[in-house]
Amino acid sequence: MSTTSVLFDAPGPRARLRNNILTLVSAVVLLAIAYVVIKGLADKGQFEGKLWQPFLEAQVWTGQIIPGIVATLEAAVVSAVLALVFGVVFGLGRLSDHAWIRVPAGAVVEFFRAIPLLLLIFFAQAGPATISGYTVSVPAFAAVVIGLTLYNGSVLAEVFRAGILSVPRGQSEAGYSLGLRKGGVMRLILLPQATTAMMPAIVSQMVVLLKDTALGWVIAYEELLNYGLKQIPSNFGNLIPSAIVISLVYIAINLALSYVANRLERRSRRSSKTTATVVGAPTAVGVGGGAT
Amino acid sequence: MESLLDFSPLAQEFTTILTGFWSTIRLTLMSALLALILGTVLVAMRVSPTPVLRAAGTFYVNILRNTPLTLVLLLCALGLSDTLQYTLSGDSPTNYYWWAVLGLSAYTASFVCEALRSGINTVPNGQAEAARAIGLTFTQSLRLVVLPQAFRSVIAPLGSILIALTKNTTIVIVAGYIEASSVMKQMFDDYGGTLPIFMGFAAGYMVLTLPTGFFFGWLAKRMAVSR
Numbered sequence: 001m002s003t004t005s006v007l008f009d010a011p012g013p014r015a016r017l018r019n020n021i022l023t024l025v026s027a028v029v030l031l032a033i034a035y036v037v038i039k040g041l042a043d044k045g046q047f048e049g050k051l052w053q054p055f056l057e058a059q060v061w062t063g064q065i066i067p068g069i070v071a072t073l074e075a076a077v078v079s080a081v082l083a084l085v086f087g088v089v090f091g092l093g094r095l096s097d098h099a100w101i102r103v104p105a106g107a108v109v110e111f112f113r114a115i116p117l118l119l120l121i122f123f124a125q126a127g128p129a130t131i132s133g134y135t136v137s138v139p140a141f142a143a144v145v146i147g148l149t150l151y152n153g154s155v156l157a158e159v160f161r162a163g164i165l166s167v168p169r170g171q172s173e174a175g176y177s178l179g180l181r182k183g184g185v186m187r188l189i190l191l192p193q194a195t196t197a198m199m200p201a202i203v204s205q206m207v208v209l210l211k212d213t214a215l216g217w218v219i220a221y222e223e224l225l226n227y228g229l230k231q232i233p234s235n236f237g238n239l240i241p242s243a244i245v246i247s248l249v250y251i252a253i254n255l256a257l258s259y260v261a262n263r264l265e266r267r268s269r270r271s272s273k274t275t276a277t278v279v280g281a282p283t284a285v286g287v288g289g290g291a292t
Numbered sequence: 293m294e295s296l297l298d299f300s301p302l303a304q305e306f307t308t309i310l311t312g313f314w315s316t317i318r319l320t321l322m323s324a325l326l327a328l329i330l331g332t333v334l335v336a337m338r339v340s341p342t343p344v345l346r347a348a349g350t351f352y353v354n355i356l357r358n359t360p361l362t363l364v365l366l367l368c369a370l371g372l373s374d375t376l377q378y379t380l381s382g383d384s385p386t387n388y389y390w391w392a393v394l395g396l397s398a399y400t401a402s403f404v405c406e407a408l409r410s411g412i413n414t415v416p417n418g419q420a421e422a423a424r425a426i427g428l429t430f431t432q433s434l435r436l437v438v439l440p441q442a443f444r445s446v447i448a449p450l451g452s453i454l455i456a457l458t459k460n461t462t463i464v465i466v467a468g469y470i471e472a473s474s475v476m477k478q479m480f481d482d483y484g485g486t487l488p489i490f491m492g493f494a495a496g497y498m499v500l501t502l503p504t505g506f507f508f509g510w511l512a513k514r515m516a517v518s519r
Contacts, residue, residue: 006412006438008341015341022342039501044376115494116459116499118473126485177404183420207358214360216468227367237377243367248357254358 041240051171052239055245059276060232068227069249075223076139080206086153091160092186105157113152118215121147125219144213152209156202159279160178163198164190166276200265207257211250213252226247300485302492305475312475319392319461319471319499324454326397329367331404336441337411349405356402359393368395369467388469395467396460404455411446412438444515451508455501472496 011019041047052058089091094104113122125143127134138146175185216223217230228246233239268278302309356364368391372378380390415438427503462473471487476493483489 006415006417007339007434009424011341016316019341022340023344026342026348029345030344032474046376084351091398111494112500112504114498116462116497118462118465119476119490119497120495122473122477122480123485123490126480127490128485128489130484173309188477210359214362215463217362217366218463225363225366229363229370240367240371243371245361247355247363247367250363251355253356255354258358 005079010257024141026140033138038057041102046240051236051241053240054232054236054242063225064227064232065245065249069223069253070224072210072213072223072225073219073229075148075216075221076206079145080209082145082149083153083156083209084202086149087156087160089157090153090165094157094161095164097182109154109157113158117147117212118149118218120150120290121215121219139221141214143219143222144216144223147215148209148212152205152212155205155208157203159198159205161181162279163194163201163276166279167193168275171275186275187273193276196268199268200261201266201279207254208260210257211256214250219235297488298476298486299492301479301486301489305479308475309496311494312470312472313500315469315471316387316458317500319389319396319464319469320454320458321398322393323361323396323461324457326393327400327453327457328406328450330397330401334401334405335408338405339412349512352401353405355386356399357406359399360512361399361460364399365392365395365467370394372443385469388467390511392461392464392467392469396457396464400453400457400460403456404450407446407453408442410449411442414445415441441517444512444517448508448512451504451512454480454508455504458500458504459497505512 004108007017044049061155090105090109094109096102096105121143124146125138125140164186171189171193172185175189180188186187213223214225217225220226224246228242229239232242236242263277319416334349334352337345338353340346369388373380373387373391379387380394382388418435419432419441423437428436456506464471465474465477472493476489
């Protein structure tokens with residue numbers, strides 16, 4: 001890294017010595033921090049076998065963690081599909097030539113991106129019940145899916161728009177000059193090229209979406225976090241070990257997704273099938289991705 | 293049916309709502325400050341010539357970025373504060389406030405770190421090489437050439453992160469501190485989930501997020517480095 005970094009020259013003998021000393025000092029400091037954390041946990045008795053024992057039992061995995069993962073993935077997959085549809089419709093809507101489509105589509109996208117996801121989920125759950133005079137009740141699953149769809153769909157709409165706009169104008173001009181119409185140019189020229197460019201951004205938005213299913217906790221949707229951090233600790237009184245195990249599960253799933261995103265990004269950078277530049281991922285900050 | 297378009301709950305609870313949004317603002321600003329500091333430390337670690345520090349920085353960022361914020365905040369509030377009894381203040385709301393701030397900033401710092409790092413990566417190598425060629429020392433080239441360009445290119449991403457942080461403060465609802473989204477939940481329970489209440493709170497958040505977005509967009513455009 002140090003040879004290619006913009007910050008540092010290739011180190012000479014003195015710099016190498018200094019770097020080695022720094023390495024030693026920082027290793028000592030980091031080990032000290034790790035020692036303090038582990039000793040703190042040990043003093044509070046968090047490493048006792050009986051707190052970790054449940055995670056060695058098959059029943060905890062088959063009865064709680066795996067159903068939790070399944071419920072999380074269910075919510076994530078359903079909302080991902082719906083969000084993609086929402087994103088295509090509103091992303092193309094914003095690119096429309098007709099102001100009466102473009103303006104409302106833009107307003108919807110900007111609105112859902114500007115407000116917190118949790119507000120959407122709360123309203124999706126409480127709104128229909130109140131408005132129908134308490135005859136309709138929205139299950140927690142639906143509320144989570146509605147919230148995730150509207151929010152992530154709006155972010156994806158922006159990704160789609162950026163993807164289509166990233167195809168050089170000459171491409172659509174060439175299409176028109178061949179006699180294609182608007183639909184044909186979009187379907188045959190722009191979308192195929194833009195899809196390649198957007199793939200990495202779409203996949204990294206999926207990581208955000210997957211993490212956000214954890215908001216199901218707030219409205220008692222029984223997903224991984226609910227199983228792992230409410231039910232297991234209430235049975236075994238092991239909140240800290242459960243939190244550690246559950247976060248490892250989340251990290252494993254998300255790292256797998258990010259790995260796919262990186263692979264796709266590298267592939268589309270190499271690809272010569274598209275003239276579009278790769279769309280940067282929206283700043284993926286959990287429940288918030290990048291509003292402008 | 294006319295009760296569905298009844299805006300009076302918003303007027304009745306106006307002071308509670310304002311207090312809720314004031315808590316949101318305090319959470320946002322304090323977490324933003326801490327996240328910026330921690331993020332800067334992390335990015336210094338991640339670009340340092342010391343492999344141990346680089347690995348530690350990468351480890352932290354990968355862990356925090358891939359964990360749901362809900363889990364981070366629950367770990368802070370239920371785990372560190374309630375289970376392990378590490379209290380940051382004798383006063384209960386103040387204790388939860390600080391744990392929420394710590395959770396938010398620990399989470400956001402990993403995103404700040406990545407934004408800053410990609411900012412440094414946008415500075416072309418030639419710039420640093422030119423700086424060395426005219427005899428600037430390491431600190432001088434950092435201070436006069438690399439960092440000014442890096443900072444300008446991270447304004448827009450940092451703005452997005454600040455907006456996301458504002459919206460993420462709603463999740464503090466799981467950590468036992470009252471802010472605007474918990475006020476809305478309470479009002480939904482008291483008055484029913486009506487559209488006016490939802491729109492009122494949505495407008496409140498938009499008042500916070502949209503100007504931030506415009507400001508950072510304007511600033512980024514103004515400060516942009518032309519290459």
